[in-house]
Amino acid sequence: MREASASSRPPDSGDPQGDLLGMGARVAVLLPLPLPLREAYDYGVPAGMALNPGDFVEVPLGPRRVIGVVWGPGAGVVEARRLKPVIRRFDAPPMTAVARRFVEWVAAYTMTLPGFVLRMAMSVPAALEPPRETLAYLLRPDALAPPGFKMTDARRRVLALLEDGPPRTPGELAEEAGCGVTVVRGLAEAGLLEPLLLPPLPPGGRPDWTRPGPTLSDHQAAAADDLRQRVRAGGYTTVLLDGVTGSGKTEVYYEAIAAALEQGKQALILLPEIALSAQWLDRFARRFGAAPAEWHSELTGSQRRDTWRAVAKGEVPVVVGARSALFLPYPDLGVIIVDEEHDSAYKQEEGAIYHARDMAVARAHLGGLPIVLVSATPSLETKVNADSGRYTRIALPSRHGGAQLPEVALVDLRRDRPPARHWLAPSLRQALADTLAAGEQAMLFLNRRGYAPLTLCRACGHRMQCPNCTAWLVEHRLARKLQCHHCGLQQPLPPACPECGEEGTMAACGPGVERIAEEVAELFPDARAAIMASDTLFGPRAIQEMVRKISDHELDLIIGTQVMAKGHHFPMLTLVGVVDADLGLNGGDLRAAERTYQLLHQVAGRAGRGERPGTVMLQTFMPEHPVMQALAAGDRDGFYQLEAEMRQDAGMPPFGRLAALIVSGEDPTLVDRVALALGRAAPRDDTVHVLGPAPAPLALLRGRHRRRLLLKAPRATQVQALIAAWLERVEIPPAIRVQIDVDPYSFL
Structure with a gap:
C-alpha cells in the first residue's frame, strides 16, 4: 500500500453522537447488501424510538426485513409520507464512529459498494439478538431428598462438587463427577439442586499482563x-x-x-x-x-x-x-x-x-x-x-x-540429477540419511499439494483438465480422486482414457507432496514420516496435533507445503530440503521473485532453531538466479535492493500504481465485447497506460470466462477517480461482472 496522500488518507475519527429526533425524523440506514445505490437508504423514526448513529436496526426493504446500521440523518430526498418506518432497534452495542468511517474508507479505496464492506463488518447478524442463557445448577441449601430417593456414589460426587463451588452446567458436573447428565437431572428433579440461567462467558480467557515474560536479549x-x-x-x-x-x-x-x-x-x-x-x-x-x-x-x-x-x-x-x-x-x-x-x-x-x-x-x-x-x-x-x-x-x-542461521547450499539439478522417475538428488538423499542417523529431524518442502499436478494418457496425450477452469486436475492418490484446486471439482481417477478409451495408459506427471512421501518411504522405510498440507490437515486441531508430534519427536521426517513454512519452532529440525526451489519463479507475476525469496527464506528459517546447527538444501535448475544467489549468500538486503531498482526502472509498485479490471461472464462473446469496449474507452495520456484486454492466465474460472485490463500509473495518481470515470463511459450488461482490484497481488 502506498503511503496515503492528503486526499486518500483516512479522515479524523471524531464524530459527535447525539440522539437523532424521535417521531417524524428521518435517518439514513446503510444495508449490508450490494445494492445499486452507493449511499444509505432513508427511513422514518417511529414514535417512542430514539436512534443514534451506529445503532443496529431492522428495516423493511420491499417484502423483506433487513438488518442495517444507522449512518446518520436522512438526506431528505424522499417525501416524508412515503418513508417506511424503522421496525426496531437492536439492544446491542452500536457500531463506533471509527468502524463506520473504516467501512467508508475501505469501500472508497477498493471501489467496492459500501454495503458489501458493511456485510464484512456485521458478518454475524445473530450476534445482535440477546445472548442465549446457559442452564446451571447450585446446591439447594437444607434440601432433603424425597422419600425413596436412593443416594448413589455418582449422586454424592455431584453434590460434593457443588458444596463450596460456583454454579456449574450439567455437562461440567457430569464430566467432573464421572457420570452421565441424567444423574445431574435426577438430582434437580428431586429438588436437591437449584436451577439458574447464566449469561454466556466471553470466549477466550482473561490474559494477565502482569505475568512475567521470558528473559529477553x-x-x-x-x-x-x-x-x-x-x-x-x-x-x-x-x-x-x-x-x-x-x-x-x-x-x-x-x-x-x-x-x-x-x-x-x-x-x-x-x-x-x-x-x-x-x-x-x-x-x-x-x-x-x-x-x-x-x-x-x-x-x-x-x-x-x-x-x-x-x-x-x-x-x-x-x-x-x-x-x-x-x-x-x-x-x-x-x-x-x-x-x-x-x-x-x-x-x-x-x-x-x-x-x-x-x-x-x-x-x-x-x-x-x-x-x-x-x-x-x-x-x-x-x-x-x-x-x-x-x-x-x-x-x-x-x-x-545464540542459535545460528542455517547454512544454505544450492543443489544444481543439471549436474546432481535424481534417478529416473524420482525427485530427490543424490546429495539431498545422503543429507537425509545422515540427519536421520544422527537422531535429528528433517523437512522436505514442495509447495504443491496432491500426488501429481498433471495426469495424461500415454497413448493419445489427452490431459485431464477441469471443465470449469483453465487448470489441470491434480491427482490425490491417497484420496483416489482428481481435483481442481480452483473451483473444487472432484472426480474419481478414470480406469481408461476418456478421450481414446485405452485402459492402463493414464500416467502421473510431476511431483506433489504425496509423490515425495512415496519416494521417502522407498528410501527410508523405518523413518516416521508424515505429510503436512492443507488438504491432509483439516482444522486447527489437526494442525495442532501434527505440530505436537513434530515437537515431541514422534516424527522423523515431514513432507509439506507452505502451511509448515513459517511460524513453527522445532528445535530438533536440522535439515530442510526444498524439492523444487524454482517453482514460484515460473510465469510473469510482478512479485514472483520477491514471493519466492520470501517463501524459501521462511522455509529455510525452520532449520537449526535450537542448539544444533541447521542446513538448507535448495534443488534448482537455475542456481545463477538472483533469488538463489541471495539465499545462498544470506544477502537479503542485496536482493531487495536489486528488486527495488528493477521495479523503479519499470515504474512498478511500490514506485508506481497498478489497478486491474477483470471482466467475467458465462458468454465468452459478450465478455470479449465488453472487454474491448472498456479497452477503447480506457484513459490514456503520457503517464497513464492501460494494457489489454487480454485473457487472464485463468481464462476460465468456475465456469466464467475472464479477460483482464491493467492500468499502470505514476505513484501519485488517484487511480480510483480514473477508474470511476472510465467505467461511466461503458455500459456493462447485467450478465457481465467487472471486478476492480486496486493494488493487485495476483495476476491469475
Missing part, C-alpha cells in the same frame, strides 16, 4: 521497550519489526500487547493462515496465562456469534485471527499486530478485494493507535516505507539464545 529488550512506550503513548504510528527467523519477534510484540492490556484496551493480532495458530496460541497462553479469542473460518456459528458480541461489548481483551478479524466491532482497540506482514494470504481476492495489511494500517490511522508489521522478509512496499522514514523500523539482527 538486549536487542529484544530494547525493541520491546520501544513498542511498550508507543502503545502507552497512543497515537497513530506504523512500526516494522524486522527480525531474522528465530530472533524472537513474537515475544517482543507480546510486550506491546501487554502494554495495551495494562491500559484496559483491546489488542488485535492478524495471522495469515490458521496453520500458524497452534504453536502461537500455546506460546500466548504460557505468556499471559489464558488463551485469546480466535476468529477464523473454522469457528462454529455459535462461536462466531458469542465472539462477535463479546468483542463489541469490550469483554474480549485480545483477538487473534485471519484477515476478516480486522472488521470485528472493537470499541477500544489499543494496538494492531500484523504477523508475517508480507504474506500473500492477507490479500482477499473475491468479493470485496482488499489487502488486510494495508487496510489494517488505515484502521490504525483512523483509530489513532500504533500498528506493528512483523516479518523476517518484509514486503517490498513495507521495506520502502521503512527506508524512507514513513514507517519506523526496529531490527532484531540475530537469533535468540
Whole structure:
C-alpha cells in the first residue's frame, strides 16, 4: 500500500453522537447488501424510538426485513409520507464512529459498494439478538431428598462438587463427577439442586499482563521497550519489526500487547493462515496465562456469534485471527499486530478485494493507535516505507539464545540429477540419511499439494483438465480422486482414457507432496514420516496435533507445503530440503521473485532453531538466479535492493500504481465485447497506460470466462477517480461482472 496522500488518507475519527429526533425524523440506514445505490437508504423514526448513529436496526426493504446500521440523518430526498418506518432497534452495542468511517474508507479505496464492506463488518447478524442463557445448577441449601430417593456414589460426587463451588452446567458436573447428565437431572428433579440461567462467558480467557515474560536479549529488550512506550503513548504510528527467523519477534510484540492490556484496551493480532495458530496460541497462553479469542473460518456459528458480541461489548481483551478479524466491532482497540506482514494470504481476492495489511494500517490511522508489521522478509512496499522514514523500523539482527542461521547450499539439478522417475538428488538423499542417523529431524518442502499436478494418457496425450477452469486436475492418490484446486471439482481417477478409451495408459506427471512421501518411504522405510498440507490437515486441531508430534519427536521426517513454512519452532529440525526451489519463479507475476525469496527464506528459517546447527538444501535448475544467489549468500538486503531498482526502472509498485479490471461472464462473446469496449474507452495520456484486454492466465474460472485490463500509473495518481470515470463511459450488461482490484497481488 502506498503511503496515503492528503486526499486518500483516512479522515479524523471524531464524530459527535447525539440522539437523532424521535417521531417524524428521518435517518439514513446503510444495508449490508450490494445494492445499486452507493449511499444509505432513508427511513422514518417511529414514535417512542430514539436512534443514534451506529445503532443496529431492522428495516423493511420491499417484502423483506433487513438488518442495517444507522449512518446518520436522512438526506431528505424522499417525501416524508412515503418513508417506511424503522421496525426496531437492536439492544446491542452500536457500531463506533471509527468502524463506520473504516467501512467508508475501505469501500472508497477498493471501489467496492459500501454495503458489501458493511456485510464484512456485521458478518454475524445473530450476534445482535440477546445472548442465549446457559442452564446451571447450585446446591439447594437444607434440601432433603424425597422419600425413596436412593443416594448413589455418582449422586454424592455431584453434590460434593457443588458444596463450596460456583454454579456449574450439567455437562461440567457430569464430566467432573464421572457420570452421565441424567444423574445431574435426577438430582434437580428431586429438588436437591437449584436451577439458574447464566449469561454466556466471553470466549477466550482473561490474559494477565502482569505475568512475567521470558528473559529477553538486549536487542529484544530494547525493541520491546520501544513498542511498550508507543502503545502507552497512543497515537497513530506504523512500526516494522524486522527480525531474522528465530530472533524472537513474537515475544517482543507480546510486550506491546501487554502494554495495551495494562491500559484496559483491546489488542488485535492478524495471522495469515490458521496453520500458524497452534504453536502461537500455546506460546500466548504460557505468556499471559489464558488463551485469546480466535476468529477464523473454522469457528462454529455459535462461536462466531458469542465472539462477535463479546468483542463489541469490550469483554474480549485480545483477538487473534485471519484477515476478516480486522472488521470485528472493537470499541477500544489499543494496538494492531500484523504477523508475517508480507504474506500473500492477507490479500482477499473475491468479493470485496482488499489487502488486510494495508487496510489494517488505515484502521490504525483512523483509530489513532500504533500498528506493528512483523516479518523476517518484509514486503517490498513495507521495506520502502521503512527506508524512507514513513514507517519506523526496529531490527532484531540475530537469533535468540545464540542459535545460528542455517547454512544454505544450492543443489544444481543439471549436474546432481535424481534417478529416473524420482525427485530427490543424490546429495539431498545422503543429507537425509545422515540427519536421520544422527537422531535429528528433517523437512522436505514442495509447495504443491496432491500426488501429481498433471495426469495424461500415454497413448493419445489427452490431459485431464477441469471443465470449469483453465487448470489441470491434480491427482490425490491417497484420496483416489482428481481435483481442481480452483473451483473444487472432484472426480474419481478414470480406469481408461476418456478421450481414446485405452485402459492402463493414464500416467502421473510431476511431483506433489504425496509423490515425495512415496519416494521417502522407498528410501527410508523405518523413518516416521508424515505429510503436512492443507488438504491432509483439516482444522486447527489437526494442525495442532501434527505440530505436537513434530515437537515431541514422534516424527522423523515431514513432507509439506507452505502451511509448515513459517511460524513453527522445532528445535530438533536440522535439515530442510526444498524439492523444487524454482517453482514460484515460473510465469510473469510482478512479485514472483520477491514471493519466492520470501517463501524459501521462511522455509529455510525452520532449520537449526535450537542448539544444533541447521542446513538448507535448495534443488534448482537455475542456481545463477538472483533469488538463489541471495539465499545462498544470506544477502537479503542485496536482493531487495536489486528488486527495488528493477521495479523503479519499470515504474512498478511500490514506485508506481497498478489497478486491474477483470471482466467475467458465462458468454465468452459478450465478455470479449465488453472487454474491448472498456479497452477503447480506457484513459490514456503520457503517464497513464492501460494494457489489454487480454485473457487472464485463468481464462476460465468456475465456469466464467475472464479477460483482464491493467492500468499502470505514476505513484501519485488517484487511480480510483480514473477508474470511476472510465467505467461511466461503458455500459456493462447485467450478465457481465467487472471486478476492480486496486493494488493487485495476483495476476491469475
